[in-house]
Amino acid sequence: MGIQADSVPNSLEYERVAGIIERQIDTGAFRAAERVPSLRSMSRHAGVSIGTVVQAYLHLEQRGLLEARPRSGYFVAKRGAQPLALPTPRKAETRAPRGVSREVVDTVIESFGRTDLVALGSAIAASASRINGRLNGLTRRTLRDVPSLPNVFSSPPGLAELRGEVAKRMALCGLPARADDVVITNGTMEALSLSLRALCEPGDAVLVESPTYFGILQLAEHMRLKVVEVPNHPGSGIDVDALERAVRSTPLAAAVLQSSFNNPTGGLTPDAAKRRIVAALAKHGVPLIEDDIYSDLHFGRERPTPFAAFDDSGNVITCGSMSKSIAIGYRIGWAISTRYTEALIRGKFCTTVGCPTLQQHVATRYFRAGLHDRHLRHVRNHLRDNCERFAAAIAASFPSGTRASHPAGGVVLWVELPKGVDGTALFHAALEQGIGIAPGLIFSATGEYRNFIRMSAGMEWTPAVAKAVALLGRLAGK
Numbered sequence: 487m488g489i490q491a492d493s494v495p496n497s498l499e500y501e502r503v504a505g506i507i508e509r510q511i512d513t514g515a516f517r518a519a520e521r522v523p524s525l526r527s528m529s530r531h532a533g534v535s536i537g538t539v540v541q542a543y544l545h546l547e548q549r550g551l552l553e554a555r556p557r558s559g560y561f562v563a564k565r566g567a568q569p570l571a572l573p574t575p576r577k578a579e580t581r582a583p584r585g586v587s588r589e590v591v592d593t594v595i596e597s598f599g600r601t602d603l604v605a606l607g608s609a610i611a612a613s614a615s616r617i618n619g620r621l622n623g624l625t626r627r628t629l630r631d632v633p634s635l636p637n638v639f640s641s642p643p644g645l646a647e648l649r650g651e652v653a654k655r656m657a658l659c660g661l662p663a664r665a666d667d668v669v670i671t672n673g674t675m676e677a678l679s680l681s682l683r684a685l686c687e688p689g690d691a692v693l694v695e696s697p698t699y700f701g702i703l704q705l706a707e708h709m710r711l712k713v714v715e716v717p718n719h720p721g722s723g724i725d726v727d728a729l730e731r732a733v734r735s736t737p738l739a740a741a742v743l744q745s746s747f748n749n750p751t752g753g754l755t756p757d758a759a760k761r762r763i764v765a766a767l768a769k770h771g772v773p774l775i776e777d778d779i780y781s782d783l784h785f786g787r788e789r790p791t792p793f794a795a796f797d798d799s800g801n802v803i804t805c806g807s808m809s810k811s812i813a814i815g816y817r818i819g820w821a822i823s824t825r826y827t828e829a830l831i832r833g834k835f836c837t838t839v840g841c842p843t844l845q846q847h848v849a850t851r852y853f854r855a856g857l858h859d860r861h862l863r864h865v866r867n868h869l870r871d872n873c874e875r876f877a878a879a880i881a882a883s884f885p886s887g888t889r890a891s892h893p894a895g896g897v898v899l900w901v902e903l904p905k906g907v908d909g910t911a912l913f914h915a916a917l918e919q920g921i922g923i924a925p926g927l928i929f930s931a932t933g934e935y936r937n938f939i940r941m942s943a944g945m946e947w948t949p950a951v952a953k954a955v956a957l958l959g960r961l962a963g964k
């Protein structure tokens with residue numbers, strides 16, 4: 487039977503319908519084994535075609551949220567094992583600024599470069615590479631159109647057209663940036679580095695989350711900065727009260743905070759808390775450098791709002807890149823600021839001079855071709871499903887007393903092992919078995935998180951990965 491034109495499902499519409507049902511399941515309005523509305527009544531209720539509802543229900547069935555029963559309709563699936571409890575909250579006490587040690591970090595970074603491991607250590611989404619064929623095609627076409635590009639120098643702040651595309655995308659999520667506010671960088675890491683250089687002197691203290699991405703801590707160490715840590719919890723994000731206390735009590739040159747889905751906790755700071763944080767930092771004259779790298783990888787409907795959307799004083803620099811969602815090897819990122827662009831451009835020129843011209847042109851064409859949103863939907867669906875699979879596998883094979891994050895976006899899971907189990911020892915034991923993970927110790931300068939590990943849920947779920955997670959659980963239980 488042919489599909490009628492007016493019943494062709496619209497991809498955004500089916501996600502909206504799936505979202506309605508999913509919210510009802512999450513809030514308990516629909517309980518396990520309960521029948522959900524029939525296709526016809528849902529189609530009337532949501533004002534969409536029956537084909538769209540079928541697609542929504544199939545999608546929820548694939549994600550294990552609904553079950554189809556022949557001739558009876560769709561029912562809420564019975565959940566398997568209870569999810570693990572969230573990691574224990576960290577005590578919110580303001581501590582003196584600390585230096586960051588390189589203990590363990592070098593070995594861990596070395597392990598990220600190994601291609602012989604089951605790579606559960608690197609925060610990379612394998613599904614991002616699905617776009618590679620299109621990107622390679624765009625690269626070939628760009629070179630064919632302008633064969634001289636490899637010999638063309640692109641000076642800071644970078645290609646105007648790409649800056650315009652980045653500004654347009656950020657405007658959609660509440661940050662009214664102009665192309666002139668954008669500086670193209672070699673990934674988020676260079677954007678963070680240029681921002682810190684523009685704001686800090688050696689010996690200064692900067693505020694960071696605890697735990698936070700070890701790259702931020704290493705950057706602070708490299709620049710001889712001290713860090714003051716405020717807690718980020720997987721369930722509630724940044725502890726605003728602790729941040730306000732720290733800002734009041736310690737002279738700070740800057741704050742470096744992740745906008746959404748903290749690496750490693752997955753914590754998402756609510757908008758109201760972001761507003762308070764932006765206000766507290768502005769009041770005390772502490773510039774905020776936000777690391778927005780994971781916000782596009784949200785599992786819910788809306789992209790979380792960047793901190794800069796709550797700022798009207800020019801106090802926030804927003805850093806991001808294509809690394810997690812499109813192509814980590816492109817090294818295309820950006821820093822967005824209304825106040826500090828001059829210093830960022832000067833810093834860029836004095837360090838890496840410019841960004842690769844070819845990649846900037848390809849990225850511009852990619853955004854203009856409208857490929858990004860459809861691609862992001864694939865990546866997000868894959869990551870959400872994978873996080874559920876990894877969490878279930880951890881619950882099934884790790885020792886009792888293990889806790890884990892349930893992130894609503896991003897690539898990683900933050901796993902608290904039972905007291906006495908050493909995450910660094912587990913990291914070494916896993917390496918011997920050909921498995922890469924990241925030990926908790928590297929995500930703080932305080933020496934905490936010894937009984938934590940971070941696992942990436944970004945790899946394709948294969949029998950080899952399932953075996954590796956089960957083996958890790960056994961090693962953790964020894």
Ligand SMILES: Cc1ncc(COP(=O)(O)O)c(C=O)c1O
Binds near residue numbers: 676777810819
């Ligand atoms: C929070 C965070 N910021 C920055 C980076 C580095 O990003 P890029 O590859 O764009 O430099 C990473 C990479 O893992 C990250 O997790």
